[in-house]
Amino acid sequence: MKADYDVIVCGGGLAGLTLAYQLRQELPDASVAVVERQKRPLPEAAHKVGESSVELASHYFGEVLGLRPYLLDNHLKKNGLRFICGNTQGPLEERPEIGPSEFPIVPSYQLDRGKLENDLRAMIEEKGATLLEGRSVQDIELAESDDAPHVVKTSGGDLTCRWVVDATGRLRILQKKLGHRRPSPNKSSSVWFRVRERVLVGELVPQEKAEWHQRDVDDVRWLSTVHLMGKGYWVWLIPLSTGYTSIGIVCHDEHQPFPTYNTKEKALKWLAENEPLVHERIEGLELEDFCMMPNYSYLTDRFASPQRWTCVGEAAAFVDPLYSLGSDFISMSNSYTTRLVGDYLRGALDGEVLEELNQIYCRLAEDAARTLSNNGRIFPHGDLMGAKLWWDFFNYWSFMCAHFFQGIWKQDAATLKKFRAMQARYYQLNSRAQTLLETWAELKSTAFGGPKGFVGLPSFPSTLADAHLELKEMRSVDETFAKMERDLVIGQELVTEILAHALRDLGSEGAAELGRRIGLSKDWDLPIGGERFEIDALPRRQRVDALPRIARDMERALGRVNGDKPLAELLDLALAAAASAPTMPQPTA
Amino acid sequence: MAQRLNRDQIFERVVEILSDSFELEPSNIKLESTLYEDLDLDSIDAVDIFVQLRDITGRRPDPEKAKQIRTVDELVGFVESELDAAERGDPEPETQMPT
Ligand SMILES: Cc1cc2nc3c(=O)[nH]c(=O)nc-3n(C[C@H](O)[C@H](O)[C@H](O)COP(=O)(O)OP(=O)(O)OC[C@H]3O[C@@H](n4cnc5c(N)ncnc54)[C@H](O)[C@@H]3O)c2cc1C
Numbered sequence: 001m002k003a004d005y006d007v008i009v010c011g012g013g014l015a016g017l018t019l020a021y022q023l024r025q026e027l028p029d030a031s032v033a034v035v036e037r038q039k040r041p042l043p044e045a046a047h048k049v050g051e052s053s054v055e056l057a058s059h060y061f062g063e064v065l066g067l068r069p070y071l072l073d074n075h076l077k078k079n080g081l082r083f084i085c086g087n088t089q090g091p092l093e094e095r096p097e098i099g100p101s102e103f104p105i106v107p108s109y110q111l112d113r114g115k116l117e118n119d120l121r122a123m124i125e126e127k128g129a130t131l132l133e134g135r136s137v138q139d140i141e142l143a144e145s146d147d148a149p150h151v152v153k154t155s156g157g158d159l160t161c162r163w164v165v166d167a168t169g170r171l172r173i174l175q176k177k178l179g180h181r182r183p184s185p186n187k188s189s190s191v192w193f194r195v196r197e198r199v200l201v202g203e204l205v206p207q208e209k210a211e212w213h214q215r216d217v218d219d220v221r222w223l224s225t226v227h228l229m230g231k232g233y234w235v236w237l238i239p240l241s242t243g244y245t246s247i248g249i250v251c252h253d254e255h256q257p258f259p260t261y262n263t264k265e266k267a268l269k270w271l272a273e274n275e276p277l278v279h280e281r282i283e284g285l286e287l288e289d290f291c292m293m294p295n296y297s298y299l300t301d302r303f304a305s306p307q308r309w310t311c312v313g314e315a316a317a318f319v320d321p322l323y324s325l326g327s328d329f330i331s332m333s334n335s336y337t338t339r340l341v342g343d344y345l346r347g348a349l350d351g352e353v354l355e356e357l358n359q360i361y362c363r364l365a366e367d368a369a370r371t372l373s374n375n376g377r378i379f380p381h382g383d384l385m386g387a388k389l390w391w392d393f394f395n396y397w398s399f400m401c402a403h404f405f406q407g408i409w410k411q412d413a414a415t416l417k418k419f420r421a422m423q424a425r426y427y428q429l430n431s432r433a434q435t436l437l438e439t440w441a442e443l444k445s446t447a448f449g450g451p452k453g454f455v456g457l458p459s460f461p462s463t464l465a466d467a468h469l470e471l472k473e474m475r476s477v478d479e480t481f482a483k484m485e486r487d488l489v490i491g492q493e494l495v496t497e498i499l500a501h502a503l504r505d506l507g508s509e510g511a512a513e514l515g516r517r518i519g520l521s522k523d524w525d526l527p528i529g530g531e532r533f534e535i536d537a538l539p540r541r542q543r544v545d546a547l548p549r550i551a552r553d554m555e556r557a558l559g560r561v562n563g564d565k566p567l568a569e570l571l572d573l574a575l576a577a578a579a580s581a582p583t584m585p586q587p588t589a
Numbered sequence: 590m591a592q593r594l595n596r597d598q599i600f601e602r603v604v605e606i607l608s609d610s611f612e613l614e615p616s617n618i619k620l621e622s623t624l625y626e627d628l629d630l631d632s633i634d635a636v637d638i639f640v641q642l643r644d645i646t647g648r649r650p651d652p653e654k655a656k657q658i659r660t661v662d663e664l665v666g667f668v669e670s671e672l673d674a675a676e677r678g679d680p681e682p683e684t685q686m687p688t
Contacts, residue, residue: 101640214647217681456640461633540612541629556637560612 012036015313016167037136047114057327096382186373192248232376382450504563515574
C-alpha cells in the first residue's frame with residue numbers, strides 16, 4: 001500500500017506527542033507524522049490542566065519512554081497524593097491528613113504541561129517524526145478496504161497513512177463519527193486557574209502550630225498534589241516547576257451545581273464559603289488562565305479497531321482527575337497502540353489481540369469511573385476516605401499497575417484473555433467495595449468521622465507499602481498472574497475489614513440498614529464471619545496478634561471505633577436484614 | 590515557633606499518644622513502665638509511636654537509638670535528646686525506609 005506515512009497522529013497534545021516518541025523509539029523504521037493545529041511556542045505554566053502524574057504514567061514517561069533524567073531536571077518530583085478531610089470551616093491543622101510520610105520510592109512527577117509539550121515537540125523531531133504544526137485536521141476518512149490508505153483531511157491538504165491515530169483530545173473526531181462515545185456514571189465538573197506564586201498548604205496553618213508543621217520532617221508536604229476534601233467536592237493545589245501554583249475546584253453536580261462556581265468571581269466566592277483558608281491565602285492574587293469544564297467525564301466502547309485506527313488520551317475517554325489517572329490512560333492507550341501498529345507493520349496483527357486490548361482498555365476505564373463516581377459523601381470523613389484510599393490504591397497497584405508494569409499487554413491473545421478474566425474478578429470486588437463505602441457514608445450520623453491527625457498512605461511497614469514497593473520488581477507472566485491471585489485474596493480481606501469498620505462505626509441500628517442496602521450475603525466472595533469476627537471482641541494485644549496482617553494495618557490507619565455490640569452480632573444483624581429485604585441486583589463479573 | 594516542651598509536658602504527650610493509639614488506661618502508663626512487657630506493645634507499635642513522635646521532635650529518629658528504648662522514661666529521654674539535637678541543628682539520619 002502506498003501512503004505518505006505509516007502512521008499519522010492527529011493532535012499533538014500530551015497523548016499524541018508521547019505516542020509519536022514511543023512509536024519512533026520502538027519502531028524506528030516506521031514513518032510518523034503529527035498534525036497539530038497550535039504552533040510553538042506554547043505558554044509555560046498556563047497551558048493545560050493535567051499536571052499531576054501517578055505511578056503508572058510516571059513509569060511510562062520515566063522508564064518506558066526513558067525520560068526520567070529529563071523529568072527530574074525540568075519538572076518537580078512529586079510527593080504522592082495528599083488528602084485533607086474534615087471540617088472545612090475549622091483550622092486546617094485539626095483536619096485529618098492522609099498522605100505519604102516519606103518521599104515515595106516509586107517516583108512520580110508534577111509536570112508543567114506547557115514546558116513539557118514544548119520540549120516533547122523538539123524531542124519527537126529529533127527522533128525523526130514529522131511535526132506539522134499550525135495545521136488542523138478537518139476530517140479523517142477511513143479506508144474502505146484493507147489495501148487502501150486512510151486519508152487525513154487537513155487545513156494544509158490531504159495526507160494518507162496506513163494507520164491513523166486520533167489524539168485530538170475532547171474533539172474526539174473518530175469517536176463521534178463512528179458512534180463509540182459512551183456516557184460515564186461520573187457527573188462532575190471543574191474549574192481551574194493558576195496563580196503566579198507558590199501557594200503552600202503549610203501557609204494555611206499558623207507557624208505556632210508546631211506539631212502539624214514538624215510532622216513533615218523534610219518540609220516536602222507541598223510537593224504533593226494536595227486535595228482539600230469537602231462534601232461532594234475537592235480542591236487541588238499543585239506546585240509547578242515554574243513557580244506557579246495550579247488550583248482547581250472539582251464538584252459532583254449533585255452536591256454543588258456548576259453555575260455556583262463557573263466564573264472567576266463566583267469561584268472566589270465559592271472558595272470563601274467552602275475552603276475559606278484557601279480563599280484568604282489567594283485573595284488579591286490574579287487568577288490567570290481561568291478555565292472550566294462542565295460534565296468532564298465520558299467513556300468509550302472502542303478505543304482500537306481492526307480497521308487500523310486507535311484513539312489515545314482524551315480522544316478515547318476521560319474518567320476523573322481525583323487520582324490523576326488521565327496520564328495513566330494516555331500511557332495505556334499509547335502503549336497498546338504502539339504494540340498494535342508494530343504488529344500490523346510486521347504483517348502480524350492478530351485480530352484477537354486487538355480485541356483483547358480494546359476490551360481491557362474499555363473495562364479499566366469503566367472500572368475507574370465506578371471508583372470515582374457517586375462518592376462525594378465519603379470525602380469529608382477521614383476514616384471513610386482512609387478506607388477508600390487503602391482499597392483504591394491496593395486495587396490500582398495490584399491489577400492495573402501490575403498489568404502495565406509487567407508488560408502483560410505485550411503477550412499473546414490467550415494470555416491477554418486470561419488476565420482479562422482476572423480483571424473481571426477485581427472489577428466485581430471493586431464494585432462491592434465502592435457500594436459498601438458509599439452506603440457507609442450515606443448512613444454515617446456524624447458530619448466528620450475518623451481519627452484526627454495524620455494517616456500514612458501507605459504506613460510502614462504494611463501490606464499497602466509492600467504492594468507499592470513490589471511495583472518495581474519485574475516478574476514473569478506466570479508470576480504476575482499468581483501474584484494477582486494472591487493479591488485478590490488480600491483484597492477480599494481488605495474489603496472485609498472495611499465492612500468490619502463500617503459495622504462497628506454504624507452500630508446495631510446502622511448495621512442492619514447497611515446490610516439491607518448493600519444486600520450483604522455470606523455468598524459473597526469475602527471471608528465474612530467466622531473466627532475473624534469472633535477475635536474482634538478480644539482485648540487489644542490478643543486481638544492484634546490474632547488478626548490477619550491487613551486487619552491490623554487497617555486498624556492502624558483508620559483507628560478503631562468499638563461498636564455498641566460485638567462485631568459478630570453486628571454482622572448477624574446486617575445479614576438478617578439483608579436476607580429479609582427484597583433481593584438487590586448484584587454486580588456480575 | 591512554639592515553646593520547647595519540658596520533661597513533664599513530654600511525658601504527658603507520650604501518655605496521650607500511647608493511650609490514644611493502643612487502648613491503654615492513661616493511669617497505667619508510668620515512667621517506669623516497660624513498653625514491651627508492662628504495656629504489652631510490639632515492634633510495629635513501636636514504629637507507629639516513632640512516626641507520631643515526629644510531631645514533637647520534627648526529626649526522623651535514628652533507628653539504632655530507637656531500637657534500644659525499653660521504658661517510657663527512656664522514651665521521654667529520647668524525645669528530649671532529639672529536641673536538643675534539633676536545637677543544635679545536628680544532621681538527621683539519611684532518608685531511608687522508615688524502620
Ligand atoms: C479538571 C481536570 C483535571 C485534570 N487533572 C489531571 C491530572 O492532574 N493528571 C493527569 O494525568 N491528567 C489530568 N487531567 C487529564 C488531562 O488533562 C488529560 O488527560 C490530557 O490533557 C489529555 O491529553 P490529550 O493529549 O489526550 O489531549 P489534549 O491535551 O487536549 O491534546 C489534544 C491536542 O490536539 C490538538 N487538536 C485538537 N483538535 C485538533 C485538530 N482538529 N487538528 C489538529 N490538532 C488538534 C490540540 O491543539 C491539542 O494539542 C485532568 C483533566 C481535567 C478535565
